[in-house]
Amino acid sequence: MSETLQTPPVSSGKPAQPGQPDQPGRVYQIFREITTGNAIISVLAVLLALLVGAILIAFTNEDVQKASVYFFSRPGDTVVAAWNSVSGAYSALFQGSVYNFRKPDFASGIKPLTETLTFATPLIAAGLGVALGFRVGLFNIGGRGQMLIAAALGGWVAFALDLPAGIHLVVALVVGVAGGALWGGLVGLLKARTGAHEVITTIMLNYVAYYLVSYLLRDGFLKTPGSNNPQSPASKPTAVFPDLLGPTYNLHLGFILVIIATIFTWWLLSRSNLGFQFRAVGLNPHAARVAGISVDRMYVYAMLLSGGLVGLAGINQVLGTSTSGFDAGIDSGIGFDAITVALLGRSRPWGVFAAGILFGAFKAGGFSMQAAEGVPIDIVLIVQSLIVLFIAAPPLVRAIFRLPTPGQKTPGAKTPRKRTTTPTEVVAS
Structure with a gap:
Protein backbone atom coordinates (compact mmCIF):
# COMPACT_ATOMS: atom_id res chain seq x y z
CA MET A 1 0.00 0.00 0.00
CA SER A 2 1.40 3.32 -1.02
CA GLU A 3 0.30 6.86 -0.26
CA THR A 4 1.15 10.11 -2.01
CA LEU A 5 1.76 13.06 0.28
CA GLN A 6 2.09 16.68 -0.89
CA THR A 7 4.00 19.22 1.15
CA PRO A 8 2.77 22.82 1.19
CA PRO A 9 4.84 25.48 -0.57
CA VAL A 10 7.51 27.18 1.41
CA SER A 11 6.48 30.76 2.05
CA SER A 12 8.93 33.63 2.22
CA GLY A 13 8.38 36.64 4.45
CA LYS A 14 5.89 37.16 7.21
CA PRO A 15 2.58 35.35 7.05
CA ALA A 16 -0.40 37.52 6.12
CA GLN A 17 -2.61 38.38 9.07
CA PRO A 18 -6.34 37.75 8.67
CA GLY A 19 -8.22 40.88 7.64
CA GLN A 20 -5.05 42.78 6.68
CA PRO A 21 -4.33 43.63 3.02
CA ASP A 22 -1.05 42.62 1.45
CA GLN A 23 1.60 45.26 0.95
CA PRO A 24 1.54 47.86 -0.61
CA GLY A 25 -2.15 47.69 0.27
CA ARG A 26 -5.28 47.38 -1.78
CA VAL A 27 -6.28 50.99 -1.16
CA TYR A 28 -2.90 52.25 -2.29
CA GLN A 29 -3.05 50.07 -5.39
CA ILE A 30 -6.42 51.56 -6.32
CA PHE A 31 -5.03 55.04 -5.69
CA ARG A 32 -2.11 54.35 -8.00
CA GLU A 33 -4.37 52.99 -10.71
CA ILE A 34 -6.39 56.20 -10.59
CA THR A 35 -3.48 58.63 -10.39
CA THR A 36 -1.40 56.96 -13.09
CA GLY A 37 -4.27 56.54 -15.57
CA ASN A 38 -4.95 58.69 -18.60
CA ALA A 39 -8.37 59.86 -17.43
CA ILE A 40 -7.01 61.75 -14.44
CA ILE A 41 -4.56 63.60 -16.70
CA SER A 42 -7.45 64.84 -18.86
CA VAL A 43 -9.41 66.01 -15.82
CA LEU A 44 -6.41 67.78 -14.28
CA ALA A 45 -5.53 69.35 -17.63
CA VAL A 46 -8.98 70.96 -17.73
CA LEU A 47 -8.62 72.17 -14.13
CA LEU A 48 -5.20 73.66 -14.83
CA ALA A 49 -6.50 75.39 -17.95
CA LEU A 50 -9.42 76.86 -15.99
CA LEU A 51 -6.99 78.04 -13.30
CA VAL A 52 -4.81 79.82 -15.83
CA GLY A 53 -7.94 81.22 -17.44
CA ALA A 54 -8.99 82.60 -14.06
CA ILE A 55 -5.65 84.39 -13.74
CA LEU A 56 -6.08 85.91 -17.21
CA ILE A 57 -9.63 86.99 -16.40
CA ALA A 58 -8.41 88.73 -13.26
CA PHE A 59 -5.55 90.50 -15.05
CA THR A 60 -7.80 91.77 -17.87
CA ASN A 61 -10.55 93.04 -15.54
CA GLU A 62 -10.75 96.83 -15.21
CA ASP A 63 -11.73 96.77 -11.52
CA VAL A 64 -8.74 94.59 -10.69
CA GLN A 65 -6.43 96.90 -12.60
CA LYS A 66 -7.76 99.94 -10.73
CA ALA A 67 -7.47 98.24 -7.33
CA SER A 68 -3.95 97.02 -8.06
CA VAL A 69 -2.70 100.61 -8.20
CA TYR A 70 -2.95 100.84 -4.39
CA PHE A 71 -2.32 97.14 -3.75
CA PHE A 72 0.34 97.66 -1.05
CA SER A 73 -1.84 100.00 1.00
CA ARG A 74 -5.11 98.04 0.64
CA PRO A 75 -4.37 94.57 -0.77
CA GLY A 76 -7.80 93.27 0.20
CA ASP A 77 -9.49 95.40 -2.47
CA THR A 78 -7.42 93.75 -5.19
CA VAL A 79 -8.17 90.27 -3.90
CA VAL A 80 -11.90 91.00 -3.67
CA ALA A 81 -11.96 92.50 -7.15
CA ALA A 82 -10.09 89.52 -8.56
CA TRP A 83 -12.46 87.09 -6.86
CA ASN A 84 -15.53 88.97 -8.09
CA SER A 85 -14.24 89.02 -11.67
CA VAL A 86 -13.36 85.31 -11.75
CA SER A 87 -16.44 84.08 -9.91
CA GLY A 88 -18.68 86.29 -12.03
CA ALA A 89 -17.11 85.08 -15.27
CA TYR A 90 -17.32 81.39 -14.43
CA SER A 91 -20.81 81.82 -13.01
CA ALA A 92 -21.84 83.37 -16.35
CA LEU A 93 -20.11 80.50 -18.13
CA PHE A 94 -22.16 77.99 -16.11
CA GLN A 95 -25.44 79.85 -16.57
CA GLY A 96 -24.81 80.17 -20.29
CA SER A 97 -24.00 76.51 -20.79
CA VAL A 98 -25.82 74.44 -18.13
CA TYR A 99 -28.62 76.20 -16.27
CA ASN A 100 -29.68 79.81 -15.94
CA PHE A 101 -30.95 80.42 -12.41
CA ARG A 102 -32.26 83.85 -13.35
CA LYS A 103 -35.02 82.41 -15.53
CA PRO A 104 -38.46 82.09 -13.95
CA ASP A 105 -39.14 78.45 -14.82
CA PHE A 106 -37.27 75.22 -15.47
CA ALA A 107 -38.16 75.08 -19.17
CA SER A 108 -36.42 78.37 -19.91
CA GLY A 109 -33.65 77.81 -17.38
CA ILE A 110 -32.55 74.55 -19.01
CA LYS A 111 -32.24 76.12 -22.47
CA PRO A 112 -28.48 76.79 -22.07
CA LEU A 113 -27.91 73.05 -21.67
CA THR A 114 -29.71 72.38 -24.94
CA GLU A 115 -27.50 74.99 -26.60
CA THR A 116 -24.46 73.20 -25.21
CA LEU A 117 -25.65 69.90 -26.69
CA THR A 118 -26.37 71.61 -30.01
CA PHE A 119 -22.83 73.02 -30.18
CA ALA A 120 -21.42 69.68 -29.04
CA VAL A 375 -14.74 88.92 -20.59
CA PRO A 376 -13.08 88.65 -24.03
CA ILE A 377 -14.20 85.57 -25.92
CA ASP A 378 -10.52 84.94 -26.65
CA ILE A 379 -10.13 83.78 -23.03
CA VAL A 380 -12.21 80.70 -23.88
CA LEU A 381 -9.96 79.99 -26.86
CA ILE A 382 -6.92 80.33 -24.62
CA VAL A 383 -8.41 77.85 -22.15
CA GLN A 384 -9.04 75.37 -24.98
CA SER A 385 -5.48 75.79 -26.20
CA LEU A 386 -4.09 75.26 -22.70
CA ILE A 387 -6.06 72.04 -22.39
CA VAL A 388 -4.27 70.73 -25.46
CA LEU A 389 -0.94 71.93 -24.08
CA PHE A 390 -1.38 70.15 -20.74
CA ILE A 391 -2.70 66.97 -22.35
CA ALA A 392 0.33 66.91 -24.63
CA ALA A 393 2.62 67.13 -21.60
CA PRO A 394 1.51 64.52 -19.02
CA PRO A 395 4.84 64.73 -17.12
CA LEU A 396 4.15 68.43 -16.51
CA VAL A 397 0.70 67.68 -15.05
CA ARG A 398 2.11 64.88 -12.90
CA ALA A 399 4.88 67.14 -11.64
CA ILE A 400 2.47 69.95 -10.70
CA PHE A 401 0.14 67.62 -8.78
CA ARG A 402 2.93 65.29 -7.60
CA LEU A 403 1.34 62.22 -9.12
CA PRO A 404 3.27 58.95 -9.34
CA THR A 405 4.75 58.02 -12.68
CA PRO A 406 3.25 54.91 -14.35
CA GLY A 407 5.49 51.91 -13.77
CA GLN A 408 7.32 53.56 -10.89
CA LYS A 409 8.10 51.33 -7.92
CA THR A 410 5.97 51.91 -4.86
CA PRO A 411 7.93 54.00 -2.31
CA GLY A 412 9.05 51.88 0.60
CA ALA A 413 7.83 48.64 -0.92
CA LYS A 414 10.18 45.71 -0.78
CA THR A 415 10.71 43.53 -3.78
CA PRO A 416 9.16 40.17 -2.96
CA ARG A 417 11.54 37.22 -2.83
CA LYS A 418 11.01 34.68 -5.54
CA ARG A 419 9.75 31.34 -4.36
CA THR A 420 12.10 28.72 -5.64
CA THR A 421 10.57 25.77 -3.80
CA THR A 422 7.73 23.88 -5.37
CA PRO A 423 5.43 21.23 -3.97
CA THR A 424 7.17 17.84 -3.91
CA GLU A 425 5.71 14.43 -3.83
CA VAL A 426 6.84 12.07 -1.11
CA VAL A 427 6.01 8.43 -1.85
CA ALA A 428 5.80 6.15 1.18
CA SER A 429 5.32 2.52 0.85
Whole structure:
Protein backbone atom coordinates (compact mmCIF):
# COMPACT_ATOMS: atom_id res chain seq x y z
CA MET A 1 0.00 0.00 0.00
CA SER A 2 1.40 3.32 -1.02
CA GLU A 3 0.30 6.86 -0.26
CA THR A 4 1.15 10.11 -2.01
CA LEU A 5 1.76 13.06 0.28
CA GLN A 6 2.09 16.68 -0.89
CA THR A 7 4.00 19.22 1.15
CA PRO A 8 2.77 22.82 1.19
CA PRO A 9 4.84 25.48 -0.57
CA VAL A 10 7.51 27.18 1.41
CA SER A 11 6.48 30.76 2.05
CA SER A 12 8.93 33.63 2.22
CA GLY A 13 8.38 36.64 4.45
CA LYS A 14 5.89 37.16 7.21
CA PRO A 15 2.58 35.35 7.05
CA ALA A 16 -0.40 37.52 6.12
CA GLN A 17 -2.61 38.38 9.07
CA PRO A 18 -6.34 37.75 8.67
CA GLY A 19 -8.22 40.88 7.64
CA GLN A 20 -5.05 42.78 6.68
CA PRO A 21 -4.33 43.63 3.02
CA ASP A 22 -1.05 42.62 1.45
CA GLN A 23 1.60 45.26 0.95
CA PRO A 24 1.54 47.86 -0.61
CA GLY A 25 -2.15 47.69 0.27
CA ARG A 26 -5.28 47.38 -1.78
CA VAL A 27 -6.28 50.99 -1.16
CA TYR A 28 -2.90 52.25 -2.29
CA GLN A 29 -3.05 50.07 -5.39
CA ILE A 30 -6.42 51.56 -6.32
CA PHE A 31 -5.03 55.04 -5.69
CA ARG A 32 -2.11 54.35 -8.00
CA GLU A 33 -4.37 52.99 -10.71
CA ILE A 34 -6.39 56.20 -10.59
CA THR A 35 -3.48 58.63 -10.39
CA THR A 36 -1.40 56.96 -13.09
CA GLY A 37 -4.27 56.54 -15.57
CA ASN A 38 -4.95 58.69 -18.60
CA ALA A 39 -8.37 59.86 -17.43
CA ILE A 40 -7.01 61.75 -14.44
CA ILE A 41 -4.56 63.60 -16.70
CA SER A 42 -7.45 64.84 -18.86
CA VAL A 43 -9.41 66.01 -15.82
CA LEU A 44 -6.41 67.78 -14.28
CA ALA A 45 -5.53 69.35 -17.63
CA VAL A 46 -8.98 70.96 -17.73
CA LEU A 47 -8.62 72.17 -14.13
CA LEU A 48 -5.20 73.66 -14.83
CA ALA A 49 -6.50 75.39 -17.95
CA LEU A 50 -9.42 76.86 -15.99
CA LEU A 51 -6.99 78.04 -13.30
CA VAL A 52 -4.81 79.82 -15.83
CA GLY A 53 -7.94 81.22 -17.44
CA ALA A 54 -8.99 82.60 -14.06
CA ILE A 55 -5.65 84.39 -13.74
CA LEU A 56 -6.08 85.91 -17.21
CA ILE A 57 -9.63 86.99 -16.40
CA ALA A 58 -8.41 88.73 -13.26
CA PHE A 59 -5.55 90.50 -15.05
CA THR A 60 -7.80 91.77 -17.87
CA ASN A 61 -10.55 93.04 -15.54
CA GLU A 62 -10.75 96.83 -15.21
CA ASP A 63 -11.73 96.77 -11.52
CA VAL A 64 -8.74 94.59 -10.69
CA GLN A 65 -6.43 96.90 -12.60
CA LYS A 66 -7.76 99.94 -10.73
CA ALA A 67 -7.47 98.24 -7.33
CA SER A 68 -3.95 97.02 -8.06
CA VAL A 69 -2.70 100.61 -8.20
CA TYR A 70 -2.95 100.84 -4.39
CA PHE A 71 -2.32 97.14 -3.75
CA PHE A 72 0.34 97.66 -1.05
CA SER A 73 -1.84 100.00 1.00
CA ARG A 74 -5.11 98.04 0.64
CA PRO A 75 -4.37 94.57 -0.77
CA GLY A 76 -7.80 93.27 0.20
CA ASP A 77 -9.49 95.40 -2.47
CA THR A 78 -7.42 93.75 -5.19
CA VAL A 79 -8.17 90.27 -3.90
CA VAL A 80 -11.90 91.00 -3.67
CA ALA A 81 -11.96 92.50 -7.15
CA ALA A 82 -10.09 89.52 -8.56
CA TRP A 83 -12.46 87.09 -6.86
CA ASN A 84 -15.53 88.97 -8.09
CA SER A 85 -14.24 89.02 -11.67
CA VAL A 86 -13.36 85.31 -11.75
CA SER A 87 -16.44 84.08 -9.91
CA GLY A 88 -18.68 86.29 -12.03
CA ALA A 89 -17.11 85.08 -15.27
CA TYR A 90 -17.32 81.39 -14.43
CA SER A 91 -20.81 81.82 -13.01
CA ALA A 92 -21.84 83.37 -16.35
CA LEU A 93 -20.11 80.50 -18.13
CA PHE A 94 -22.16 77.99 -16.11
CA GLN A 95 -25.44 79.85 -16.57
CA GLY A 96 -24.81 80.17 -20.29
CA SER A 97 -24.00 76.51 -20.79
CA VAL A 98 -25.82 74.44 -18.13
CA TYR A 99 -28.62 76.20 -16.27
CA ASN A 100 -29.68 79.81 -15.94
CA PHE A 101 -30.95 80.42 -12.41
CA ARG A 102 -32.26 83.85 -13.35
CA LYS A 103 -35.02 82.41 -15.53
CA PRO A 104 -38.46 82.09 -13.95
CA ASP A 105 -39.14 78.45 -14.82
CA PHE A 106 -37.27 75.22 -15.47
CA ALA A 107 -38.16 75.08 -19.17
CA SER A 108 -36.42 78.37 -19.91
CA GLY A 109 -33.65 77.81 -17.38
CA ILE A 110 -32.55 74.55 -19.01
CA LYS A 111 -32.24 76.12 -22.47
CA PRO A 112 -28.48 76.79 -22.07
CA LEU A 113 -27.91 73.05 -21.67
CA THR A 114 -29.71 72.38 -24.94
CA GLU A 115 -27.50 74.99 -26.60
CA THR A 116 -24.46 73.20 -25.21
CA LEU A 117 -25.65 69.90 -26.69
CA THR A 118 -26.37 71.61 -30.01
CA PHE A 119 -22.83 73.02 -30.18
CA ALA A 120 -21.42 69.68 -29.04
CA THR A 121 -23.19 67.60 -31.72
CA PRO A 122 -20.81 68.31 -34.66
CA LEU A 123 -17.80 68.37 -32.32
CA ILE A 124 -18.57 64.85 -31.10
CA ALA A 125 -19.13 63.50 -34.62
CA ALA A 126 -15.92 65.00 -35.97
CA GLY A 127 -14.02 64.04 -32.81
CA LEU A 128 -15.08 60.41 -33.25
CA GLY A 129 -13.69 60.46 -36.78
CA VAL A 130 -10.35 61.89 -35.66
CA ALA A 131 -10.18 59.48 -32.71
CA LEU A 132 -10.81 56.51 -34.98
CA GLY A 133 -7.88 57.58 -37.11
CA PHE A 134 -5.71 57.95 -34.01
CA ARG A 135 -6.48 54.38 -32.95
CA VAL A 136 -5.18 53.12 -36.29
CA GLY A 137 -2.08 55.32 -36.14
CA LEU A 138 -3.41 57.91 -38.61
CA PHE A 139 -3.43 61.64 -37.93
CA ASN A 140 -6.55 62.85 -39.72
CA ILE A 141 -6.41 66.64 -39.75
CA GLY A 142 -8.51 66.86 -42.89
CA GLY A 143 -11.75 67.41 -41.01
CA ARG A 144 -12.37 70.74 -42.69
CA GLY A 145 -12.21 69.31 -46.18
CA GLN A 146 -14.30 66.28 -45.30
CA MET A 147 -16.96 68.48 -43.69
CA LEU A 148 -17.06 70.79 -46.71
CA ILE A 149 -17.49 67.96 -49.20
CA ALA A 150 -20.19 66.35 -47.04
CA ALA A 151 -21.99 69.68 -46.68
CA ALA A 152 -21.76 70.40 -50.41
CA LEU A 153 -23.10 67.04 -51.59
CA GLY A 154 -25.68 66.58 -48.85
CA GLY A 155 -26.70 70.23 -49.07
CA TRP A 156 -27.27 69.95 -52.82
CA VAL A 157 -29.59 66.99 -52.23
CA ALA A 158 -31.36 68.98 -49.50
CA PHE A 159 -32.23 71.99 -51.66
CA ALA A 160 -32.22 70.64 -55.23
CA LEU A 161 -34.21 67.40 -55.10
CA ASP A 162 -37.92 66.95 -54.52
CA LEU A 163 -38.44 63.81 -52.48
CA PRO A 164 -41.07 62.70 -49.95
CA ALA A 165 -40.61 63.69 -46.34
CA GLY A 166 -38.44 61.23 -44.47
CA ILE A 167 -36.88 59.81 -47.61
CA HIS A 168 -35.49 63.22 -48.53
CA LEU A 169 -33.83 63.55 -45.13
CA VAL A 170 -32.34 60.05 -45.25
CA VAL A 171 -30.99 60.52 -48.78
CA ALA A 172 -29.38 63.87 -47.93
CA LEU A 173 -27.86 62.37 -44.79
CA VAL A 174 -26.48 59.30 -46.59
CA VAL A 175 -25.06 61.34 -49.48
CA GLY A 176 -23.36 63.75 -47.07
CA VAL A 177 -21.79 61.00 -44.98
CA ALA A 178 -20.72 59.18 -48.15
CA GLY A 179 -19.09 62.38 -49.45
CA GLY A 180 -17.02 62.75 -46.29
CA ALA A 181 -16.14 59.05 -46.38
CA LEU A 182 -14.91 59.22 -49.98
CA TRP A 183 -12.85 62.36 -49.28
CA GLY A 184 -11.26 60.65 -46.30
CA GLY A 185 -10.89 57.32 -48.14
CA LEU A 186 -8.85 59.11 -50.78
CA VAL A 187 -6.27 59.87 -48.08
CA GLY A 188 -6.18 56.23 -47.00
CA LEU A 189 -5.81 55.08 -50.59
CA LEU A 190 -2.90 57.44 -51.23
CA LYS A 191 -1.18 56.20 -48.09
CA ALA A 192 -1.76 52.55 -48.95
CA ARG A 193 -0.71 52.82 -52.59
CA THR A 194 2.04 55.42 -52.52
CA GLY A 195 3.00 55.78 -48.85
CA ALA A 196 2.01 59.46 -48.87
CA HIS A 197 1.81 60.76 -45.32
CA GLU A 198 -1.76 61.47 -44.22
CA VAL A 199 -0.84 64.80 -42.60
CA ILE A 200 0.39 66.23 -45.91
CA THR A 201 -2.47 64.84 -47.99
CA THR A 202 -5.18 65.94 -45.56
CA ILE A 203 -3.78 69.47 -45.40
CA MET A 204 -3.67 69.69 -49.19
CA LEU A 205 -7.15 68.23 -49.56
CA ASN A 206 -8.46 70.81 -47.10
CA TYR A 207 -7.41 73.53 -49.53
CA VAL A 208 -8.78 71.62 -52.51
CA ALA A 209 -12.16 71.18 -50.82
CA TYR A 210 -12.33 74.79 -49.66
CA TYR A 211 -11.62 76.34 -53.06
CA LEU A 212 -13.73 73.76 -54.88
CA VAL A 213 -16.77 74.47 -52.70
CA SER A 214 -16.11 78.23 -52.94
CA TYR A 215 -16.18 77.97 -56.73
CA LEU A 216 -19.36 75.87 -56.71
CA LEU A 217 -21.05 78.41 -54.45
CA ARG A 218 -20.00 81.26 -56.69
CA ASP A 219 -20.45 79.81 -60.17
CA GLY A 220 -21.42 76.15 -59.83
CA PHE A 221 -24.43 74.03 -58.96
CA LEU A 222 -24.43 75.25 -55.34
CA LYS A 223 -25.05 78.89 -56.31
CA THR A 224 -28.33 80.51 -55.34
CA PRO A 225 -30.09 81.63 -58.56
CA GLY A 226 -30.25 85.41 -58.92
CA SER A 227 -27.87 86.06 -56.02
CA ASN A 228 -24.30 87.33 -56.08
CA ASN A 229 -23.54 86.05 -52.59
CA PRO A 230 -21.50 82.83 -52.47
CA GLN A 231 -24.19 81.01 -50.51
CA SER A 232 -26.36 78.00 -51.26
CA PRO A 233 -30.17 78.02 -51.30
CA ALA A 234 -32.04 77.05 -48.15
CA SER A 235 -32.64 73.38 -47.44
CA LYS A 236 -36.18 72.23 -48.13
CA PRO A 237 -38.34 71.47 -45.06
CA THR A 238 -38.46 67.78 -45.98
CA ALA A 239 -34.67 67.56 -45.56
CA VAL A 240 -34.30 69.34 -42.23
CA PHE A 241 -33.63 67.60 -38.91
CA PRO A 242 -36.74 67.75 -36.73
CA ASP A 243 -36.53 69.47 -33.36
CA LEU A 244 -36.22 67.18 -30.34
CA LEU A 245 -37.81 69.49 -27.77
CA GLY A 246 -39.95 71.74 -29.89
CA PRO A 247 -39.36 74.99 -31.78
CA THR A 248 -38.31 76.86 -28.62
CA TYR A 249 -35.01 74.96 -28.48
CA ASN A 250 -32.35 74.50 -31.16
CA LEU A 251 -31.57 70.88 -30.25
CA HIS A 252 -32.42 68.60 -33.15
CA LEU A 253 -32.23 65.01 -34.37
CA GLY A 254 -28.52 65.33 -35.05
CA PHE A 255 -27.77 64.82 -31.37
CA ILE A 256 -29.52 61.42 -31.40
CA LEU A 257 -27.53 60.46 -34.50
CA VAL A 258 -24.32 61.40 -32.71
CA ILE A 259 -25.23 59.16 -29.77
CA ILE A 260 -25.81 56.31 -32.22
CA ALA A 261 -22.47 57.09 -33.89
CA THR A 262 -20.73 56.97 -30.51
CA ILE A 263 -22.24 53.57 -29.71
CA PHE A 264 -21.30 52.31 -33.17
CA THR A 265 -17.69 53.53 -32.84
CA TRP A 266 -17.38 51.95 -29.39
CA TRP A 267 -18.72 48.64 -30.71
CA LEU A 268 -16.48 48.81 -33.77
CA LEU A 269 -13.28 49.40 -31.82
CA SER A 270 -14.04 47.21 -28.80
CA ARG A 271 -16.20 44.34 -29.99
CA SER A 272 -15.67 43.76 -33.72
CA ASN A 273 -13.00 41.85 -35.58
CA LEU A 274 -12.34 44.88 -37.78
CA GLY A 275 -11.78 47.00 -34.68
CA PHE A 276 -9.28 44.45 -33.37
CA GLN A 277 -7.34 44.74 -36.61
CA PHE A 278 -7.53 48.54 -36.38
CA ARG A 279 -6.06 48.50 -32.88
CA ALA A 280 -3.37 46.00 -33.88
CA VAL A 281 -2.27 48.19 -36.77
CA GLY A 282 -2.30 51.26 -34.54
CA LEU A 283 -0.10 49.58 -31.92
CA ASN A 284 2.44 48.07 -34.31
CA PRO A 285 1.82 47.93 -38.08
CA HIS A 286 4.87 45.73 -38.67
CA ALA A 287 3.74 43.12 -36.17
CA ALA A 288 0.21 43.30 -37.57
CA ARG A 289 1.54 42.65 -41.06
CA VAL A 290 3.50 39.64 -39.81
CA ALA A 291 0.30 38.36 -38.16
CA GLY A 292 -1.43 38.36 -41.54
CA ILE A 293 -3.37 41.63 -41.29
CA SER A 294 -3.53 43.69 -44.47
CA VAL A 295 -2.22 46.99 -43.14
CA ASP A 296 -2.85 48.89 -46.37
CA ARG A 297 -6.46 47.74 -46.43
CA MET A 298 -6.91 48.79 -42.81
CA TYR A 299 -5.63 52.26 -43.67
CA VAL A 300 -8.24 52.61 -46.41
CA TYR A 301 -11.06 51.25 -44.25
CA ALA A 302 -10.08 53.44 -41.31
CA MET A 303 -10.00 56.63 -43.36
CA LEU A 304 -13.32 55.76 -45.01
CA LEU A 305 -14.96 55.40 -41.60
CA SER A 306 -13.11 58.40 -40.18
CA GLY A 307 -14.16 60.59 -43.09
CA GLY A 308 -17.73 59.34 -42.80
CA LEU A 309 -17.94 60.32 -39.13
CA VAL A 310 -16.48 63.75 -39.88
CA GLY A 311 -18.92 63.97 -42.80
CA LEU A 312 -21.73 63.42 -40.29
CA ALA A 313 -20.60 66.63 -38.60
CA GLY A 314 -20.68 68.46 -41.94
CA ILE A 315 -24.14 67.31 -42.92
CA ASN A 316 -25.33 68.10 -39.40
CA GLN A 317 -24.43 71.73 -40.04
CA VAL A 318 -26.48 71.84 -43.24
CA LEU A 319 -29.56 69.91 -42.13
CA GLY A 320 -29.65 71.03 -38.51
CA THR A 321 -27.88 74.34 -37.89
CA SER A 322 -27.52 76.36 -41.12
CA THR A 323 -30.73 75.30 -42.85
CA SER A 324 -31.18 78.70 -44.49
CA GLY A 325 -28.12 78.14 -46.68
CA PHE A 326 -24.40 77.69 -46.19
CA ASP A 327 -21.14 79.19 -47.40
CA ALA A 328 -17.53 78.02 -47.51
CA GLY A 329 -17.17 78.71 -43.78
CA ILE A 330 -19.75 76.08 -42.84
CA ASP A 331 -17.13 74.06 -40.93
CA SER A 332 -16.72 76.92 -38.38
CA GLY A 333 -13.34 75.53 -37.29
CA ILE A 334 -14.97 72.30 -36.11
CA GLY A 335 -12.57 70.19 -38.17
CA PHE A 336 -9.63 71.46 -36.14
CA ASP A 337 -11.46 71.62 -32.80
CA ALA A 338 -12.21 67.92 -33.30
CA ILE A 339 -8.50 67.19 -32.88
CA THR A 340 -8.61 68.77 -29.42
CA VAL A 341 -11.78 66.85 -28.56
CA ALA A 342 -10.18 63.56 -29.65
CA LEU A 343 -7.04 64.28 -27.62
CA LEU A 344 -9.01 65.23 -24.51
CA GLY A 345 -11.14 62.10 -24.90
CA ARG A 346 -8.00 59.96 -25.20
CA SER A 347 -9.35 58.59 -28.51
CA ARG A 348 -12.00 56.61 -26.63
CA PRO A 349 -15.55 56.98 -28.01
CA TRP A 350 -17.21 57.83 -24.70
CA GLY A 351 -14.29 60.02 -23.72
CA VAL A 352 -14.74 61.92 -26.99
CA PHE A 353 -18.45 62.21 -26.25
CA ALA A 354 -17.75 63.81 -22.86
CA ALA A 355 -15.02 66.05 -24.28
CA GLY A 356 -17.36 67.22 -27.04
CA ILE A 357 -19.98 68.23 -24.48
CA LEU A 358 -17.32 70.11 -22.49
CA PHE A 359 -16.20 72.07 -25.55
CA GLY A 360 -19.82 72.64 -26.49
CA ALA A 361 -20.25 74.18 -23.04
CA PHE A 362 -17.26 76.43 -23.68
CA LYS A 363 -18.81 77.62 -26.93
CA ALA A 364 -22.28 78.17 -25.48
CA GLY A 365 -21.08 79.74 -22.22
CA GLY A 366 -18.36 81.83 -23.79
CA PHE A 367 -20.84 84.19 -25.40
CA SER A 368 -22.75 84.53 -22.14
CA MET A 369 -19.52 85.22 -20.27
CA GLN A 370 -18.63 87.94 -22.74
CA ALA A 371 -22.08 89.54 -22.66
CA ALA A 372 -22.61 89.41 -18.89
CA GLU A 373 -19.12 90.15 -17.56
CA GLY A 374 -17.33 91.71 -20.50
CA VAL A 375 -14.74 88.92 -20.59
CA PRO A 376 -13.08 88.65 -24.03
CA ILE A 377 -14.20 85.57 -25.92
CA ASP A 378 -10.52 84.94 -26.65
CA ILE A 379 -10.13 83.78 -23.03
CA VAL A 380 -12.21 80.70 -23.88
CA LEU A 381 -9.96 79.99 -26.86
CA ILE A 382 -6.92 80.33 -24.62
CA VAL A 383 -8.41 77.85 -22.15
CA GLN A 384 -9.04 75.37 -24.98
CA SER A 385 -5.48 75.79 -26.20
CA LEU A 386 -4.09 75.26 -22.70
CA ILE A 387 -6.06 72.04 -22.39
CA VAL A 388 -4.27 70.73 -25.46
CA LEU A 389 -0.94 71.93 -24.08
CA PHE A 390 -1.38 70.15 -20.74
CA ILE A 391 -2.70 66.97 -22.35
CA ALA A 392 0.33 66.91 -24.63
CA ALA A 393 2.62 67.13 -21.60
CA PRO A 394 1.51 64.52 -19.02
CA PRO A 395 4.84 64.73 -17.12
CA LEU A 396 4.15 68.43 -16.51
CA VAL A 397 0.70 67.68 -15.05
CA ARG A 398 2.11 64.88 -12.90
CA ALA A 399 4.88 67.14 -11.64
CA ILE A 400 2.47 69.95 -10.70
CA PHE A 401 0.14 67.62 -8.78
CA ARG A 402 2.93 65.29 -7.60
CA LEU A 403 1.34 62.22 -9.12
CA PRO A 404 3.27 58.95 -9.34
CA THR A 405 4.75 58.02 -12.68
CA PRO A 406 3.25 54.91 -14.35
CA GLY A 407 5.49 51.91 -13.77
CA GLN A 408 7.32 53.56 -10.89
CA LYS A 409 8.10 51.33 -7.92
CA THR A 410 5.97 51.91 -4.86
CA PRO A 411 7.93 54.00 -2.31
CA GLY A 412 9.05 51.88 0.60
CA ALA A 413 7.83 48.64 -0.92
CA LYS A 414 10.18 45.71 -0.78
CA THR A 415 10.71 43.53 -3.78
CA PRO A 416 9.16 40.17 -2.96
CA ARG A 417 11.54 37.22 -2.83
CA LYS A 418 11.01 34.68 -5.54
CA ARG A 419 9.75 31.34 -4.36
CA THR A 420 12.10 28.72 -5.64
CA THR A 421 10.57 25.77 -3.80
CA THR A 422 7.73 23.88 -5.37
CA PRO A 423 5.43 21.23 -3.97
CA THR A 424 7.17 17.84 -3.91
CA GLU A 425 5.71 14.43 -3.83
CA VAL A 426 6.84 12.07 -1.11
CA VAL A 427 6.01 8.43 -1.85
CA ALA A 428 5.80 6.15 1.18
CA SER A 429 5.32 2.52 0.85
